[in-house]
Amino acid sequence: MADNDQIWSLTRSMPLLEEHSPRSIRLQATHFAGTSAVAERGGEVLGWATGYVLPEQTDTLFLWQVCVSDDAQGDHLGSRLVVDVLSRPACDRVTTLQCTIRHDDEPSWDLFTSIARRLKAQMRQIEPFDRRQQSSGLTEYSVSIGPFDRRIILELAGSA
Template identity: 40%
Template sequence: MPKDMMPQKQTTAKVTLRKPAPTDGAAIWELVRACRPLDENSMYANLIQADHFRDTCVLAELDGEVVGWISGHVIPKQDAFFVWQVAVGPKARGMGLGKRMLLELLSRDDVSDATVLKTTITKDNDASWALFRSFACTIGGDLTDEPHYEKDAHFDGAHDTEHMVSITLPAEEISLARAA
């Protein structure tokens, strides 16, 4: 059964979502390293994301431990919000945290002009496909994809083709998410 169709894990612990701080860089780096097949960035890159892009990133904590992370940014000169990485640690899997973090980001003023969410996913990343398909269904958005960063043309054969996934952001659904 696909993960997005499985019953969500029940927990008595409270997950807190917040903007990251530069001091979260090392914990974010460790989380991403624990969430294969995500590409590891340098710890410095995660620190910069947590500092310079904090308004378009979200961090999730469970009992004071970093268990979730989404990095993203508004694409210059487009009405699009790009999700770079989604990481959910083992302790928080099955809780719907990925979708919750996406909704949190879309509720922020910093992404309020976005009419589409974009991300890239390799064809074999079943967890990401399940998350973004489920997210599109939840908000009533249309999901499309096409090859974007290609194995040979962009990665010199060293990385699988990344498909650009685009999800329309219906204004009424996003307004409800922003109001919640």
Template identity: 30%
Template sequence: MTISTDIKTDFHFRKPTKDDGAAVWELIKDTGVLDLNSSYSYLMWCEIFSETSIVADREEGTVGFISGFIHPDHPKTLFIWQVAVNESERGKGLGTKMLFQLLQREACEHVAYIEATVSPSNTPSQQLFKGLAKKLDTNCEIDDYFSADDFPQEGHEDELLFKIGPFQKK
């Protein structure tokens, strides 16, 4: 399937900068479901991985963020670390729109796969990645990846690996 470059939206998509780190940290915190990392990590993420990450803005500020990177061992794979959408924007397809915007970037020119880990209870993320595979008319393989025992803190769920692809871009 070919990825369309015609993305109509009233969101403003852009590469993050270190100046977005605090707003991204707040957005992640406010989701209440994503692992909240240190504010320093989001400053670094927005600075170092800006080519493969994305911020979605509206007049009221940052309403969406995806952190991603090209997998060092698999240069055709974009690994998505976190997808955060402000509660006021959920159900509007923002996560999918951000993913399509990322795939159009020069940094993702050779990407033919997307991978992400998702906990079993995170139904919205599971639907996002399954829906993306359907829109790309490609496979979505789901495998065990990290078990709850792999994590040092109690209460962390297993993480399933979603692998979407291969797909082609125009």
């Protein structure tokens, strides 16, 4: 896995993302290596996606964070990272993608709307998390995409 300090710096540079500690990044990259992806160019981290398969719902991948540097915006890198994770053996039973998105995070809404369209799957907004339970104090919505056909993931991964 790429330099965790670079991943941490990248996530800190994204104003809409919740900040995590370097230790948290290292743990995610280690514990969830099978469901995390990093994009690098010339030794520089351009993007990062991390998630995990839900223990009680092994058909569901929860995406914890997707982040793409300003230098890679417009390259569909976020979508490619998500497809890369979904195409891995750790996700061979996954047919549903879940995440949380802040109400004001237009880039994430655009990313996940695009992913739902590419997967030919329904995107549903589930109940918002209680803002009192969130460190940011901002409303964050749980989003579900699926079910989707695994063959679409493999096709997209082949063309990614």
